[in-house]
Amino acid sequence: MPTIRVSANGEAALETRDVRVRYGNNEAIKGITMEIPRKRVVALIGPSGCGKSTLLRCFNRMNDLVPSAAVTGEVLFHGENLYADHVDPVEVRRRIGMVFQKPNPFPKSIYDNVAFGPRLYGRPPDLDDIVERSLRQAALWDEVKDRMNDNALGLSGGQQQRLCIARALAVTPEILLMDEPASALDPIASAKIEELIQQLVEHYTIVIVTHNMQQAARVSHYTAYLYIGELIEYDDTNTIFTAPHEKHTEDYVTGRFG
Amino acid sequence: MSVERHSLEAPPELVARRRRGKVFQYLCLSATLVGVVTLVVLLADVLIDGVAWLTPTFFTEFPSRIPARAGIKSALYGTVWLMGLCALISFPLGVAAAVWLEEYAKKGWLQTVIQTNIANLAGVPSIVYGILGLAVFVRWMVPFTGGRSVISGALTISLLVLPILIIASQEAIRAVPGSIREASYGLGATKWQTVRHHVLPNAMPGILTGTILALSRAIGETAPLIMIGALTFIAFVPDGPRDQFTVLSIQIYNWASRPQPEFQHLAAAAIIVLLMLLLSMNALAIWLRNRHHREW
Numbered sequence: 001m002p003t004i005r006v007s008a009n010g011e012a013a014l015e016t017r018d019v020r021v022r023y024g025n026n027e028a029i030k031g032i033t034m035e036i037p038r039k040r041v042v043a044l045i046g047p048s049g050c051g052k053s054t055l056l057r058c059f060n061r062m063n064d065l066v067p068s069a070a071v072t073g074e075v076l077f078h079g080e081n082l083y084a085d086h087v088d089p090v091e092v093r094r095r096i097g098m099v100f101q102k103p104n105p106f107p108k109s110i111y112d113n114v115a116f117g118p119r120l121y122g123r124p125p126d127l128d129d130i131v132e133r134s135l136r137q138a139a140l141w142d143e144v145k146d147r148m149n150d151n152a153l154g155l156s157g158g159q160q161q162r163l164c165i166a167r168a169l170a171v172t173p174e175i176l177l178m179d180e181p182a183s184a185l186d187p188i189a190s191a192k193i194e195e196l197i198q199q200l201v202e203h204y205t206i207v208i209v210t211h212n213m214q215q216a217a218r219v220s221h222y223t224a225y226l227y228i229g230e231l232i233e234y235d236d237t238n239t240i241f242t243a244p245h246e247k248h249t250e251d252y253v254t255g256r257f258g
Numbered sequence: 259m260s261v262e263r264h265s266l267e268a269p270p271e272l273v274a275r276r277r278r279g280k281v282f283q284y285l286c287l288s289a290t291l292v293g294v295v296t297l298v299v300l301l302a303d304v305l306i307d308g309v310a311w312l313t314p315t316f317f318t319e320f321p322s323r324i325p326a327r328a329g330i331k332s333a334l335y336g337t338v339w340l341m342g343l344c345a346l347i348s349f350p351l352g353v354a355a356a357v358w359l360e361e362y363a364k365k366g367w368l369q370t371v372i373q374t375n376i377a378n379l380a381g382v383p384s385i386v387y388g389i390l391g392l393a394v395f396v397r398w399m400v401p402f403t404g405g406r407s408v409i410s411g412a413l414t415i416s417l418l419v420l421p422i423l424i425i426a427s428q429e430a431i432r433a434v435p436g437s438i439r440e441a442s443y444g445l446g447a448t449k450w451q452t453v454r455h456h457v458l459p460n461a462m463p464g465i466l467t468g469t470i471l472a473l474s475r476a477i478g479e480t481a482p483l484i485m486i487g488a489l490t491f492i493a494f495v496p497d498g499p500r501d502q503f504t505v506l507s508i509q510i511y512n513w514a515s516r517p518q519p520e521f522q523h524l525a526a527a528a529i530i531v532l533l534m535l536l537l538s539m540n541a542l543a544i545w546l547r548n549r550h551h552r553e554w
C-alpha cells in the first residue's frame with residue numbers, strides 16, 4: 001500500500017481516482033489515487049519511464065492525442081470528471097495549461113505566440129494588455145518589450161521557455177502542468193524558472209515533473225514519488241526528502257538507485 | 259633479424275583488394291557517364307538544331323504549313339491554360355486529401371488501403387489516365403466540359419498529378435514537428451485551428467515545392483492528351499475552359515513526325531521552349547525550398 005499523507009481538505013484543484021493508462025498492452029499508470037491541493041506546487045518524481053509524464057498528461061487530456069493511449073478511472077476538476085462523456089477536451093486544455101520539456105514556441109513573433117491562445121476564443125479588445133500581463137507574470141517582459149515583433153525562435157532557450165509559460169498563462173488557466181520545464185536549460189535560466197514558479201503559485205496550482213531532486217525540494221510543497229506506474233509515497237516535500245516512510249522512496253531520493 | 263614486418267607499406271594481399279575496389283569504382287563512374295553524356299549530347303543536338311529558329315515571331319505565330327511562318331502561339335497558350343487549370347483543380351484537392359490523411363484519418367485498415375492505393379496510382383502509366391479522361395470527361399461529362407476541351411485535359415492531368423501531389427503534401431505535413439501541434443492543442447486550440455494556424459502555414463513551402471515539381475512532370479505529358487483528343491493543329495488560342503486546345507508537347511510531336519527538315523528545326527526550337535519552362539519551374543521549386551528551410 002502506498003503512503004499517502006496529503007489531503008486537500010475539500011480544497012483540491014485536481015483529484016484522481018484509480019487512474020490507469022495503457023499504451024496498447026503496456027500499463028503505464030497502474031491505478032493512482034491522489035489529491036492536488038489548490039494553489040500549491042506538487043512535484044512528481046521517480047526514475048525515468050515510471051509514468052510521470054503520462055500521469056501529468058492525464059490531467060489535461062493530452063493523452064487523447066496519443067492514439068494508443070487508453071485512460072480509465074476519474075480525474076475530478078471542481079468535482080467534474082474530466083473523462084466524462086459530456087466534457088470537451090479542448091475546454092479542459094484551456095482551463096488546465098501545460099508547459100513542455102523542450103521549449104516549443106511557434107515560429108512566429110513573440111507577440112503572436114502569447115496572443116495565439118486568447119485569439120482562439122475571439123478578438124479580445126484588450127489583447128495588448130493580456131500579452132503584457134502574461135509576459136510580466138513570466139518575468140520576460142523587460143527582456144522582450146522592445147522586440148515584440150521579432151521571431152520567437154531568436155530567443156535563448158531560457159527565454160523561449162518563459163515565453164511558453166507566458167503563452168500558457170495568457171489563456172488564464174487555473175492549473176499549470178509543467179513537464180521538466182527546466183531540464184533543457186542552464187542553471188541560471190533554470191533558477192529563473194524556479195523563482196517564477198514560486199511567484200505563480202500565488203494564483204495558480206502547479207504540478208511539476210522533475211528529475212532534479214534539489215529543484216523538487218526547492219519549489220514544491222508536496223512531492224509524489226512514482227515507481228513503474230504506481231504511487232509509492234505522497235507527502236510534504238520536506239518529509240519525502242528528509243524522513244520518507246517508504247524504504248523505496250528513501251533509496252531513490254538519496255540516490256541509491258534510479 | 260626478426261621476421262616481423264615493420265613497414266606500413268601495403269602488403270601484396272591488400273594491393274589486390276585495392277585493385278578490385280578501383281575496378282568497381284570505375285564501373286560505377288562509367289554507368290553514371292552513360293546517362294550524363296547521352297543527356298548532354300541530346301541537349302546539344304537540340305540546341306544546335308533549334309536556337310536559330312527561336313525568333314520573336316516563333317512565339318507570336320500560329321502553326322502553319324509554311325515553316326518560316328510557323329509558331330507556337332496556340333501551343334504555348336494551351337500549355338499555360340492547361341497547367342493553370344490543373345493547378346487550380348489539383349492543389350486544393352491534393353492538400354485537403356493530405357490533411358485528412360495526416361491529421362484526421364484514424365490509423366487503421368481504411369487509411370492503409372487508401373495510402374497504398376495512392377502510392378500505386380502514382381505509378382499508373384499516363385495513357386491509362388488518358389483512357390479514363392476520354393471516357394469520363396470527354397464523353398460522359400460533355401455537357402459540362404464541352405468534350406475535347408482544355409478543361410477535360412486539365413481534369414485528366416489533375417488526376418495524373420494528384421497522387422504525387424498528395425504524397426508530397428503528406429511529407430511536408432509530417433515534417434511539421436509534433437511539439438508545435440502539442441503546443442497548440444495544449445492552449446485549447448481545436449483540430450481545425452491547429453491545422454489552419456500551424457500545420458498548413460509551416461508545411462506550405464514544402465507543399466508548394468511538391469506541387470510545382472508535380473506540375474513540371476505533367477507539363478511534358480503527351481499521351482493522355484492525344485488520347486482525349488487535344489488537336490495537333492489549331493490556329494486559335496482558347497478563350498475559355500470549354501475551348502479546344504493544343505499543347506507544346508503535342509506540337510513538338512506533330513512537327514517532329516514530318517519529313518521536311520525545317521519542321522525538325524521547329525520541333526527542336528519548341529523543345530527548347532518546353533525545357534526552359536520546365537527548368538524555370540524546377541528552379542522556382544528549389545528556391546522556395548531553400549528560402550523556407552528551417553531548423554526545428
Ligand SMILES: Nc1ncnc2c1ncn2[C@@H]1O[C@H](COP(=O)(O)OP(=O)(O)OP(=O)(O)O)[C@@H](O)[C@H]1O
Pocket residue numbers: 023026028046047048049050051052053054055066068
Ligand atoms: N506514446 C507512447 N506509446 C507507447 N508507450 C509509451 C508512450 N509514452 C510513454 N510510454 C511508456 O509509458 C511508460 C511511462 O512513460 P513516461 O513518458 O510517462 O515516463 P516518465 O516518467 O515521464 O519518464 P522520463 O522521466 O524519462 O520522462 C514508459 O514505459 C514508456 O515506454
Ligand SMILES: [Mg+2]
Pocket residue numbers: 052053054179
Ligand atoms: Mg517524461
